[in-house]
Amino acid sequence: MAPPRGWASCARRRPTARVRLYCFPYAGGGLAAYQPWAARLPDSVEVWTVCLPGREHRLDEAARTDLTGLVDELRAALAPQLAGPPAPVAFFGHSLGALLAYELARDLRAHGDREPAALVLSGRAAAHHPPRRRMHTLDDDAFVAAVRSLGGAPSAALEHPELRELCLPTLRADITAAETYRHRPGPPLDCAITSWAGDADEGVPPDAVAEWARHTRGPTRHRLFPGGHFFPWSAPGVLAALAEDIGVQGRAPC
Known part of the structure; x- marks a missing residue:
């Protein structure tokens, strides 16, 4: 496994791969959420x-609270890597x-770089919808209770x-970035977009x-999976669907 450095790391190098898939974390998430997918x-x-500041090997860096600025940093760090080799790139x-x-794809195109061939956007209402929750302004106890209601790895931590003291500032920063984000109108993308929703995700209507x-001129698809907000780590058939949605064939057991 390639050692983690900087903004993105590869758990299993595949020089002959037909698609390079970049996975972007949920609030509080990091490399651990996606690395098992490489083998499956x-x-x-x-x-x-993608590993954001404030977690794992970047624990000594301050987590960002401004999504637009974070995307600017991502583009500066990843654009040279995304431009080559010639295998298509997909984002999840x-x-x-x-x-x-989504915003990185827009930012790449705005700066004359190639946008990904496919986006798979999961567990979040489309960008023009303002967030339904307002968690980032809650005091610590109320904030923790709200995160616990979502389940998943952040809730378990x-x-x-000890883990709460360590991860709470980063988790709050991530949720601040998500909840203060405001969509800037612009031309739609040209890539394929697939949207994923959980049928029991009470905070994110399918x-x-x-x-x-609405945000692409390319082909679109919508999938509904069983489960709550963290359904990609529990629903059957998720990785088979992901392989199909990014345009590859082969065995992906679940």
């Missing part, structure tokens, strides 16, 4: 996981990661006092997720 997706996919992002993937289709 087809050999034609090379998985790169869940929740906060969906916004990052908050159950342990019909609002499906409206990501």
Whole structure:
């Protein structure tokens, strides 16, 4: 496995891969959420996981609270890598990661770089929808309770006092970035967009997720999976669907 450095790392290099898939984290998430996918997706996919400041090997850096500025940093760091080799690039992002993937695609095009061939945007209403939750202004106890209601890895970390103290500032910064984001109108993308929603995600209505289709001139698809907000880590068939949505064939067991 390539050692993690900087903004993105690859858990399993595949020089002959037909697609390089960049995975963008949910609030509080990092490399650990996506690295197991590298072994379970087809050999034609090379998985790169984006690590934001404030977690894992970047724990000594301050987490960002401004999504636009964070995207600027991402583009500056990743644009040279995304430009080559010639294999197409696809982005997957869940929740906060969906916004990052979408805005990075827009920012790349605005600066004359190639946009990804496909976006898979999961667990977040389309960009023109303002956030329904306002968690980032809550006091710590109320904030922790709100995060716990979502389940998933961030909730589990908050159950342990030592981990809570360590991860709370980064989690709050990430959620601040997501909740203070405001969409800037502009021309639609040209890439394929697939939107994913959980049928029991109470905070993210599936019909609002499906409206990501408004943000591209390319082909679109909407998928509904069983589960709550963190359905990509529990629903059956997720990785098979992901392989199909980024345009590859091969065995992806679940």
